[in-house]
Amino acid sequence: MKKRIVVxxxxxxxxxxxxxxxxxxxxxxxxxxxxxxxxxxxVELRTRIAGQxxxxxxxxxxxxxxxxxxxxxVHYAMxxxxxxxxxxxxxxxxxxxxxxxxxxxxxxxxxxxxxxxAITLDQRGPRRVSPMFIPGxxxxxxxxxxxxxxxxxxxxxxVGTACTTSTHAIGLAARLIAYGDADVIIAGGSEKxxxxxxxxxxSSMQALSTRNDEPTLASRPFDKDRDGFVMxxxxxxxxxxxxxxxxxxxxxxxxxxxxxxxxSDASHITAPPSDGEGAQRAMRAALKxxxxxxxxxxxxxxxxxxxxxxxxxxxxxxxxxxxxxxKQLKISSTKSMTGHLLGAAGAVEAIFCLKALLDSKVxxxxxxxxxxxxxxxxxxxxxxxxxxxxxxxxxSFGFGGTNGTLIFSRFDx
Numbered sequence: 191m192k193k194r195i196v197v198x199x200x201x202x203x204x205x206x207x208x209x210x211x212x213x214x215x216x217x218x219x220x221x222x223x224x225x226x227x228x229x230x231x232x233v234e235l236r237t238r239i240a241g242q243x244x245x246x247x248x249x250x251x252x253x254x255x256x257x258x259x260x261x262x263x264v265h266y267a268m269x270x271x272x273x274x275x276x277x278x279x280x281x282x283x284x285x286x287x288x289x290x291x292x293x294x295x296x297x298x299x300x301x302x303x304x305x306x307x308a309i310t311l312d313q314r315g316p317r318r319v320s321p322m323f324i325p326g327x328x329x330x331x332x333x334x335x336x337x338x339x340x341x342x343x344x345x346x347x348x349v350g351t352a353c354t355t356s357t358h359a360i361g362l363a364a365r366l367i368a369y370g371d372a373d374v375i376i377a378g379g380s381e382k383x384x385x386x387x388x389x390x391x392x393s394s395m396q397a398l399s400t401r402n403d404e405p406t407l408a409s410r411p412f413d414k415d416r417d418g419f420v421m422x423x424x425x426x427x428x429x430x431x432x433x434x435x436x437x438x439x440x441x442x443x444x445x446x447x448x449x450x451x452x453x454s455d456a457s458h459i460t461a462p463p464s465d466g467e468g469a470q471r472a473m474r475a476a477l478k479x480x481x482x483x484x485x486x487x488x489x490x491x492x493x494x495x496x497x498x499x500x501x502x503x504x505x506x507x508x509x510x511x512x513x514x515x516x517k518q519l520k521i522s523s524t525k526s527m528t529g530h531l532l533g534a535a536g537a538v539e540a541i542f543c544l545k546a547l548l549d550s551k552v553x554x555x556x557x558x559x560x561x562x563x564x565x566x567x568x569x570x571x572x573x574x575x576x577x578x579x580x581x582x583x584x585x586s587f588g589f590g591g592t593n594g595t596l597i598f599s600r601f602d603x
Contacts (some may be wrong), residue, residue, distance in 0.1 A: 193368040195448075196601060198441040199278030199429030201378075205241030205422050209273060213528075213538075214545045217553040218574045222406035222527050224420050230386050237398035239405040240384040241529030259322045261300030261332065264441035265427035266534070267332035267380035268339070275340060275376065278429035278442055279524050288434075289373040291344030292333045294365040294427065295431030297357040297533025297588070298388065301329025305387040316486050321336050332380055334561025342374040349534065352588030353493075355379045355489040356426060357596055360405075361450030363430055373435040378537035380425035389421060395460075399496065408559035409530075411494035411523035412501050413566040419495040424530025426537025445544050446597045448581070449473025449482065455591030458558030461499050462587060466567075467505025469493075469585065472593035473511045477581065480597045482513045485517065487597070489552050491539045493528050493587045494523025504585065505565040520577055522570040526556045536586040536594065543598050550578045 205223025208337035209211035216223070223241045248257035248265040252273055257265060273293070275281055278288070299442055307323040325331060330348035337346045346365055349358050356379025363377035383392075392398050399418040401408035409420040420492050432455075437442055452475065462468065478482060493504055501523075508515045524542050546552050551574055558571040584596045 194433040194446060195364040195367055195430055196433050196436050197428050197430050197444045197544060198436055198444050199274035200444065201273030201427045201482035201546060202425065202538050202541050203243055203246060203269045204424030204531060204538050205243065208243065208246060210541055214542065215603055217320040217527055217542060220554050220556045220572060220574065222556060224405045224408055224529055225441035225446050229384065235389055235459050236393040236400055237389060238402045239408055240389070241421055242384060259326050261303040261327045262382040263296050263300060263380045264332045264335060266382060266423065266541040267294050267427070268335060270378060270380065270425035270427040271336045271376055272300060274427040274429045280429065285439065287341050289344050291372040291375040292337045292342055292346050292584055293348065293359045293367065293375050293377045294333040294336060294379060295348040295350050295359050297331045297350060297352045297355045298381065299329040299350070301388045302382055302385040303327035305385050322547065336376060336404070342376070345366060352590060352591045353530070353532050354423055354586040354588035354592045354594040355533035355536065356465055356596035357584065360428055360430065360447065360537060360540060361594060364447045364450060367430065367432050368534050374429065374431040376427060376429055378425065378427035379533040381532040381534040382423050384421045384423050392421065397440055397497070407557050409496045409526045411492070411496045411526050411555055412562055412569045413558050414560045414562040416496045416498065416501065419497055420572045422531040424497065424531050424538060425534050426541050428537065428540065441603045445547055446599045446601050447474060447478040447596065449480025449597030451595045452477060453593045455593065457591060460589055462503040464503055464508050464549055465510065466503035467573050468591060469504055469507035469587055473507065473583065473585070474593040476597050477527065478596035481580060482597065485515045487583050488522045488577060489543070489546055489582045490519055491543050491582065491584045492521050492523045493585040494525055494555065496525065502562065503565045505567055507558055508567060516567055519568065520552045520570050520575065521567050522555045525551055536584065538598055540584050540598070543584045546596060548598055552574060553578050
């Protein structure tokens with residue numbers, strides 16, 4: 191029998207708020223976290239908007255010396271982990287530290303630190319490059335610092351699969367637990383992509399919305415007037431563990447991780463197949479892993495980035511996998527409010543799925559005024575709705591054609 195894996199803690203910082211509950215309430219009310227860039231001179235950027243963290247202070251989560259040493263994506267990961275670990279009751283936990291692992295990744299990693307040190311190299315020479323440049327910015331350093339901070343001595347690793355990173359992190363962490371490599375894993379992802387270099391790179395690809403004069407209206411998944419995604423920053427972290435271990439230590443169980451699927455498009459580095467064939471296989475694999483019929487799913491948190499090709503491909507993939515039931519599904523893209531958090535997106539959206547399950551409420555897709563004729567499903571346009579359901583599905587798709595799907599269920603004891 192497959193080992194049951196449950197969620198006992200959640201943590202997030204994102205453009206809607208600096209905690210799970212704050213950002214969830216903002217999502218239910220349909221708020222946008224997108225604003226004009228305020229971190230640097232915008233110079234000649236085509237896109238000058240992003241989902242930034244408002245009021246975030248790294249000193250609230252790290253000693254001042256460490257805050258200076260590490261890239262902002264590490265700060266965000268530490269903040270999200272702190273909230274999740276506290277909710278799970280693992281602060282100061284005296285159990286077997288060898289059985290608690292960390293799997294927190296990033297799509298890009300420390301691009302702000304890379305940018306700053308490249309400028310230093312160019313302007314001041316190699317001797318002035320920081321000795322903390324590499325250890326302060328590499329993708330696995332967030333997982334390493336979480337492990338050090340809390341004394342967790344189990345598996346410690348990171349994945350970096352672009353926009354699918356933290357969905358893969360959660361799914362693979364569940365499989366590590368199921369295989370017996372750990373009892374508990376802190377899993378998720380973090381991203382700070384809105385540096386000048388990051389914005390310039392995505393702008394040059396013409397992947398970002400240029401609705402600069404209307405930031406809050408810029409991210410509009412499934413709308414026929416969408417013109418690209420909006421960059422978002424933040425982190426999401428879950429504490430997941432075996433049901434047996436959670437019950438043994440008396441943890442409060444939030445929900446169950448019951449399905450995980452992966453696939454590759456094997457077609458193009460950035461564009462999905464028009465029918466979402468790779469996404470179809472990821473969703474089918476997750477349903478098979480969960481031993482569920484498609485009709486069991488009540489809500490889908492879509493990848494829904496607000497790109498012309500991606501939204502149509504995902505919609506068609508959902509229609510193919512769910513058949514007639516697709517029309518009954520509630521589907522929303524919370525990226526309409528947060529922007530696209532790249533490697534952190536999957537974990538933040540998994541948390542929104544979990545909150546939807548727990549509260550029997552579905553967050554909206556905002557800015558959906560004129561639905562694309564090729565997107566024919568119920569995208570919960572502009573207003574949250576009440577819905578009691580037992581299973582939620584979350585999709586993530588990334589550059590390189592990598593796909594991941596998670597399914598969460600109510601915990602039934």
